[in-house]
Amino acid sequence: MTKTYTLVVSCPDRPGIVRGVSGAIFDAGGNILDSRQFDDRETGRFFQRVVFECPGAPAGLTEAMERLAGEFAMDWKLIPGERKTRVLILVSKFDHCLGYLLYKTRMGELPMDIVGIACNHPREALAVSDIGGIPFHHLPITKDTKPAQEARIKALVDETGAELVILARYMQILSDDLASFLSGRCINIHHSFLPSFKGAKPYHQAHARGVKMIGATAHYVTADLDEGPIIHQATEAVSHEDRPDDLVRKGREIESRVLGRAVGWHITHRVFLNGAKTIVFAN
């Protein structure tokens, strides 16, 4: 039976990388369906994402990639097309982004398994979302209980085998330790067009500043608040007639859409970390 695979590679740039990778896929019986690449002249690093189909398992590809990895100092990963990413979602009071992710997952538009939802408020706080049979974890937090609460989050990640943690308007600052534990596998939605208006109340800051555009930013989480590598952003025009609540209302749609696209690109292996930035082979 024909199967599809995604191969992602990154390595110091030099001639012969694309020939090596495409040759290995050809020798394994693969037919390339899509290939995207980028050569970062600033860092001298090369990035490639290849989707190919193969009549069954790509025989010998792993061994060939290991040889290429030795020759080119290459980081690489081969992912079966039907594989779904295991995801843990963290949320606080506002559940519009959670609701959007649940809907997109149920519609089959996000290939992921939501293995749990954790919230620092009781279940009843999630006003609109129907979480169905997804396990819900109420993890209250205070200044004094933060270390224990975060230890519970780490345990949940390990117990559920979560490969990605999504902060879907989770309004608690992760400690350096937890941010480090989740490095490269935790995506946050910030409700402003970063780097403007960092912090907990960006819409009020935006209103006070009198901006004519608002936006949202999906980024990987680092210890430095709202400073992580950006995956996706979008904006919408607003006017003097918009009060803070209007900005919050208009922002809900932007936040949901931006987070949904960023998560979709991450779980389909279209996002590469490149220092403090990202490379995104968007679709």
Ligand SMILES: Nc1nc2c(c(=O)[nH]1)N[C@@H](CN(C=O)c1ccc(C(=O)N[C@@H](CCC(=O)O)C(=O)O)cc1)CN2
């Ligand atoms: N280590 C990080 N943790 C978190 C990040 C991040 O980038 N790095 N993003 C936030 C989300 N966020 C903005 O997008 C944000 C959340 C919360 C706050 C904040 O000041 N929270 C207060 C408590 C507020 C409350 O209880 O309602 C606090 O934690 O003291 C600012 C920005 C998620 N975590």
